[in-house]
Amino acid sequence: MTEKTVSGAEWSVLRIVWTLGSCTTREVIDTLQNESDWKDSTIKTLLKRLCDKEFLTTTKQGRQFTYQAVVNEQTAMNQTAVTMFSHFCAMKQGQTLIELIEQEKLSRSDLQKIEKLAHVRAMTAPEQVDCNCLPDGTCD
Amino acid sequence: MTEKTVSGAEWSVLRIVWTLGSCTTREVIDTLQNESDWKDSTIKTLLKRLCDKEFLTTTKQGRQFTYQAVVNEQTAMNQTAVTMFSHFCAMKQGQTLIELIEQEKLSRSDLQKIEKLAHVRAMTAPEQVDCNCLPDGTCD
DNA sequence: TAGTATAGTTTACATTTGTAAACTATACAA
DNA sequence: TTGTATAGTTTACAAATGTAAACTATACTA
Structure with missing residues (x-):
């Protein structure tokens, strides 16, 4: 499989x-x-x-x-992106997202959705996300 | 090269x-x-x-x-992500970002940065981003 | 009906990647 | 000094990928 x-x-x-x-x-x-x-x-x-x-x-x-x-384009894109992020240090993913939002051409409505979503998620988000690069520990 | x-x-x-x-x-x-x-x-x-x-x-x-x-981790992550996005349909990238923000574990401060950034960018963002999958035209 | 332009199939071949055994050189222990 | 445990080097080999030529079958033309 x-x-x-x-x-x-x-x-x-x-x-x-x-x-x-x-x-x-x-x-x-x-x-x-x-x-x-x-x-x-x-x-x-x-x-x-x-x-x-x-x-x-x-x-x-x-x-x-x-x-x-067979697969839907949006679904494939999302899966590809999520998979790629899974290979990244968890602690630094936020910064990569920020970079993407800065770099990519995005429509106003998507940006508004992002703004709203980030706002909502921020309310229950952890103060920090630990690095998961090592079995035990933290980087930086 | x-x-x-x-x-x-x-x-x-x-x-x-x-x-x-x-x-x-x-x-x-x-x-x-x-x-x-x-x-x-x-x-x-x-x-x-x-x-x-x-x-x-x-x-x-x-x-x-x-x-x-030789390369900085954050830089490498960002470049990898931007490169990957460059292979995606421009019109659908926003939705993929939304998916990532939904799926990934993010810290409050990163989410706040994202919120703010999206807010600012929304002010000058185009109403819509065209599909760039074909030389000429639009999908969907 | 014979000929030809295509659609699809098979074969090819170098490079990259995942995975590792085998080999060589050397620092240090006995 | 000699042996041995390691560090590093070479070689290996299958699968995936990029790239395409060669071949086969067939629909349509003349």
């Missing part, structure tokens, strides 16, 4: 499928070649691997495939 | 070095074996690779190495 992961190149392909919705190999290739110089074969390989890993399913019409994403 | 990357296993080793500060191979091995079942050789290999990639430098005393991290 090894958790399948999406590689970097595969992620690019998935984004196209998520965005186009149900689409053919040809559509994926044409769209991707607009922003990369991957050969047709390369993209076909990536699509195949995503099917093998069950991130995509297909429907056939004649000899052609139509792909559908 | 290919950007060197830190693999998952290497990240675990780096965390130890960041936390212990200047430390010997033996200290890294003992610490890591407390939480994993990697063999000595495995850890030595990872340390070597991190030196090759110049994420660590060494000082020698006698035949022994002492390692120092």
